[in-house]
Amino acid sequence: MRxxxxxxxxxxxxxxxxxxxxxxxxxxxxAGDIGAFEQLSARYADRLFMLLLRLLGDRAEAEDVAQxxxxxxWQGITRFQSRSSYFTWLYRIAVNEANRALGxxxxxxxxxxxxxxxxxxxxxxxxxxxxxxxxxxxxRALGRALAELPPPLRTAIVLRxxxxxxxxxxxxxxxxSQAAFKSRLHQARLRVRAAVGDEALVTSGG
Amino acid sequence: MPGFLADHRWSQQHLSHYVxxxxxxxxRHRLDRHARDCVDCERGVRAMRTLVYAVHGGLAGISAxxxxxxxxxxxxxxxxxx
Numbered sequence: 229m230r231x232x233x234x235x236x237x238x239x240x241x242x243x244x245x246x247x248x249x250x251x252x253x254x255x256x257x258x259a260g261d262i263g264a265f266e267q268l269s270a271r272y273a274d275r276l277f278m279l280l281l282r283l284l285g286d287r288a289e290a291e292d293v294a295q296x297x298x299x300x301x302w303q304g305i306t307r308f309q310s311r312s313s314y315f316t317w318l319y320r321i322a323v324n325e326a327n328r329a330l331g332x333x334x335x336x337x338x339x340x341x342x343x344x345x346x347x348x349x350x351x352x353x354x355x356x357x358x359x360x361x362x363x364x365x366x367x368r369a370l371g372r373a374l375a376e377l378p379p380p381l382r383t384a385i386v387l388r389x390x391x392x393x394x395x396x397x398x399x400x401x402x403x404x405s406q407a408a409f410k411s412r413l414h415q416a417r418l419r420v421r422a423a424v425g426d427e428a429l430v431t432s433g434g
Numbered sequence: 435m436p437g438f439l440a441d442h443r444w445s446q447q448h449l450s451h452y453v454x455x456x457x458x459x460x461x462r463h464r465l466d467r468h469a470r471d472c473v474d475c476e477r478g479v480r481a482m483r484t485l486v487y488a489v490h491g492g493l494a495g496i497s498a499x500x501x502x503x504x505x506x507x508x509x510x511x512x513x514x515x516x
Contacts, residue, residue, distance in 0.1 A: 260511045266503050273498035281496065291499045299505040363488075370489055389489045414450040421449070421478075421485055429481035429488075 250314060257305050265302055272315050273298075275391075276322050282386045283326040285375055293329050297322045312400055319401045323383055330379045366424070366432035373423035381416035388413050441468040445475045449482040 248267065256264035276297065280290040300321050308317055374382055374390075380402070387398035388409075399409035421429065445465045451457050452465050469475040 262506060262511060265506065269503075270498075273502055274496065277498040277502070278496050291501065294498060294502050295505045298502055299509060302506045302509060366488060370485070374489070385489065389486050390491070392490055410454070410456060413454070414456075417450040417453075417482065417485060418447070420489075421481055424485070426474075426477050426481040429484045430477055432484075432488075 254305075254308070254310070254314060258308070262302070265305060268314065269298060269301060269318065272318055276318060279319065279322055279386065279391065280326055282374075282390060283323070283379070283383060284329060289329060289333075293322075293325050297325050300325065316397055316400055319387075320403060323387075323401055323403070327379055327383075362432040366428055369424045369428055370420065373420040376423065377416055377419060381412050381419065384409060384412035385416040385420065389417075438468075438471070442472055442475060445469065445472070446478060449475075449478045452479060453482045453486055 248264075250268060250271075253264045253268035257268055273294075277290060277294050280293050280297070281287060284290045284293065297318070301318055304321075308314065312320075374385065377385065383402055384398065387393050387401055388395065391398075393401070395406055395409060395413075398413075399406040402409055402412075404412070441464060445452075445468045448457060448461070448465060452462065457465065465475070465479075469479055
């Protein structure tokens, strides 16, 4: 049985692979070279999977959608024209596929369960155990609040605040204008703030 | 007082814009001036900054699943496979 890996198979990579630029990998991928496609896309695979985990909140579903994203990217690679970066293009496919999965899930209300644990948020360093506990509680509360957002608002806050992408990149990935994206972002933040509460944010956040 | 309440309601709706740097200088000054006299809005600014800071990053050490290219490999060079 062929070993399955998230990273590209070194055996399928060209000898000059380590020095391969994104442009050369893209050209080879567009010519039908699966190895080049895997090598190119694997550069973003971990981040892409984290994005899906945050948008979907379910590891099994994120794994399934991640496979679908890569398949869609492979099937559409010849149509990619470098008007945006490959990363932005791939992320946009991921957001579309995540929305599609969430749409299916919305028709099955009983299955809606985005776990705060799956939307794990960072643990800032804190020497004080009491402060650490407060931070952990804050992260859980933020995770719950993010999970309860409607998908377009969750996508906005995940792209801009969690992923730290620029507004321009985030809007492009979300497929909306920058003005529309900012409107979603501000709404999302206000809802999360209301759900978590200023007291928890100010106390735990320091 | 009506001016204070109007500024308060407006400020509460624009805390994210403020933190994001999306307010024009005059609007920013309006919120700054109001927050100096309003405990809730001053705290709201700090809360919003904490929110944006606290959600950033995370999931370090999470890797893409080993199966991520399975469907691509199954599809093959033609892309439609099956």
